[in-house]
Amino acid sequence: MMMLPRKLGEACGVCGIYAPGVDVARVSFFVLYALQHRGQECAGICTGDGRVAHIHKGMGLVSQVFNEDNLRWLRGDLAIGHTRYSTTGGLSLTNAQPYLIETALGPLGIAHNGNLTNTSSLRRDLLQRGVGLTSSSDSEVITQMLAGAPGDSWDKRIAAFILGAEGAYSLTILTRDAVYAVRDPWGFRPLCLGKLNESGWVVASESCALGTIDATFVREINPGEIVRLDDSGVTSWQTEPARPSALCVFEYVYFARPDSLLEGRSVHRVRRAMGARLAQEHPVDADIVIGVPDSATAHTIGYANEAGIPYGEGLIKNRYIGRTFIQPGARLRRRKVALKYNPLPDLSGKRIVLVDDSIVRGTTSGPIVALLRQAGAKEIHMRVASPPICYPCFMGVDMAKREELIAGRMSVDQIAAHIGVHSLGYLSLEALRDIVAPASNGHCEACFSGEYPVIVRHESDRSMFQ
Numbered sequence: 001m002m003m004l005p006r007k008l009g010e011a012c013g014v015c016g017i018y019a020p021g022v023d024v025a026r027v028s029f030f031v032l033y034a035l036q037h038r039g040q041e042c043a044g045i046c047t048g049d050g051r052v053a054h055i056h057k058g059m060g061l062v063s064q065v066f067n068e069d070n071l072r073w074l075r076g077d078l079a080i081g082h083t084r085y086s087t088t089g090g091l092s093l094t095n096a097q098p099y100l101i102e103t104a105l106g107p108l109g110i111a112h113n114g115n116l117t118n119t120s121s122l123r124r125d126l127l128q129r130g131v132g133l134t135s136s137s138d139s140e141v142i143t144q145m146l147a148g149a150p151g152d153s154w155d156k157r158i159a160a161f162i163l164g165a166e167g168a169y170s171l172t173i174l175t176r177d178a179v180y181a182v183r184d185p186w187g188f189r190p191l192c193l194g195k196l197n198e199s200g201w202v203v204a205s206e207s208c209a210l211g212t213i214d215a216t217f218v219r220e221i222n223p224g225e226i227v228r229l230d231d232s233g234v235t236s237w238q239t240e241p242a243r244p245s246a247l248c249v250f251e252y253v254y255f256a257r258p259d260s261l262l263e264g265r266s267v268h269r270v271r272r273a274m275g276a277r278l279a280q281e282h283p284v285d286a287d288i289v290i291g292v293p294d295s296a297t298a299h300t301i302g303y304a305n306e307a308g309i310p311y312g313e314g315l316i317k318n319r320y321i322g323r324t325f326i327q328p329g330a331r332l333r334r335r336k337v338a339l340k341y342n343p344l345p346d347l348s349g350k351r352i353v354l355v356d357d358s359i360v361r362g363t364t365s366g367p368i369v370a371l372l373r374q375a376g377a378k379e380i381h382m383r384v385a386s387p388p389i390c391y392p393c394f395m396g397v398d399m400a401k402r403e404e405l406i407a408g409r410m411s412v413d414q415i416a417a418h419i420g421v422h423s424l425g426y427l428s429l430e431a432l433r434d435i436v437a438p439a440s441n442g443h444c445e446a447c448f449s450g451e452y453p454v455i456v457r458h459e460s461d462r463s464m465f466q
């Protein structure tokens with residue numbers, strides 16, 4: 001039996017640009033550079049010049065995949081781009097995006113962030129119609145569904161695709177004459193629109209990418225909305241959105257960059273509010289509050305301010321460690337953490353509050369705590385600015401399988417003993433809901449609550465294709 005390469009859920013970064021007279025490949029490069037935190041495994045850009053499409057993609061960081069030579073060939077007025085994220089499964093170029101194929105309506109390029117939850121039935125439909133597939137990727141399924149959808153225009157084909165697809169997709173689509181941006185009816189993953197000079201437009205996963213290229217933020221793309229960028233400017237229309245909507249709360253906790261806006265709010269501010277609530281829920285006497293850099297910095301500042309305990313640096317992170325660095329070997333997990341973080345000597349004799357944004361597998365916290373002990377910390381009180389993660393994500397964050405989630409199999413006391421801290425406190429789900437609720441009419445919090453906004457048929461998918 002043929003073994004298909006496996007693709008698990010991913011929280012990637014996507015972009016789309018329509019800008020006549022602009023070097024769209026270069027602009028895409030800078031947008032992807034600003035979205036690098038959403039995926040470090042592969043990067044790709046596809047451009048269109050009104051006749052043919054050009055593509056370059058590869059494994060590694062954006063700065064490793066692109067150079068002056070390969071950017072030069074990416075000509076045109078239209079572009080889409082992608083950075084791919086993956087923690088598990090083989091590293092493979094097969095999964096690099098954008099996908100580009102030729103269709104009856106001309107070139108079709110796709111960049112996808114998210115994960116479909118009904119992939120297996122969609123695959124079956126495609127295979128029965130005689131469409132060949134080269135991977136188990138749901139993004140390839142999206143590409144083939146669009147290529148074969150009924151309708152003599154992309155507007156109609158995209159509408160037909162939305163009717164059949166379930167789960168998470170923030171898409172940018174390149175066609176001969178237009179770039180489209182599509183957000184699933186639940187709005188699981190973010191997507192926003194910006195204006196680039198007089199006649200250009202850009203869409204990106206996060207607003208932090210707009211400032212980088214001197215574009216101005218216009219608005220977020222709504223759940224269920226289709227946006228077309230072409231020579232008549234921005235045209236958009238709305239398909240039926242899901243009620244309630246379901247933006248991923250983990251974007252607020254960890255994934256988005258703190259300088260992005262989500263649902264009109266600064267991610268940095270929301271994280272500070274999470275830290276402040278955490279201080280109210282789990283106060284402790286201590287000398288200093290430190291965070292696990294860089295992802296927990298905002299939460300840590302919020303905790304320290306609310307608690308009235310000085311905020312300080314305790315761990316210094318090596319900025320140059322990416323995801324592609326040479327792994328020290330599975331048995332050297334502690335070494336891996338030591339390669340990434342060094343404790344500062346002034347922690348000696350101190351009672352420390354150690355704040356992290358989340359605990360997923362629970363493999364990082366133990367070695368970090370051990371480092372702080374070696375540095376002479378007297379007490380270590382760990383505080384986590386999100387609730388225990390007990391359930392896997394099928395909507396695009398490749399966190400872990402259920403068995404791998406430490407809070408799925410251990411109580412808070414057991415986790416505290418396992419990582420070796422004096423005390424451990426998590427933000428409650430009620431507090432998290434209070435903080436994010438005012439902005440919209442619903443969020444996906446399935447990793448914390450186990451309540452999935454869509455029926456998940458994904459587990460069977462996995463076993464089928466392995």
Ligand code: 5GP
Nearest residue numbers: 254295356357358359360361362363364365
């Ligand atoms: P773990 O508990 O799995 O050892 O790791 C928790 C740490 O990983 C936290 O510092 C958190 O900031 C970070 N983290 C949370 N979610 C993700 C993710 O999806 N990918 C990566 N690379 N790190 C994550």
Ligand code: MG
Nearest residue numbers: 292293295296
């Ligand atoms: Mg972190």
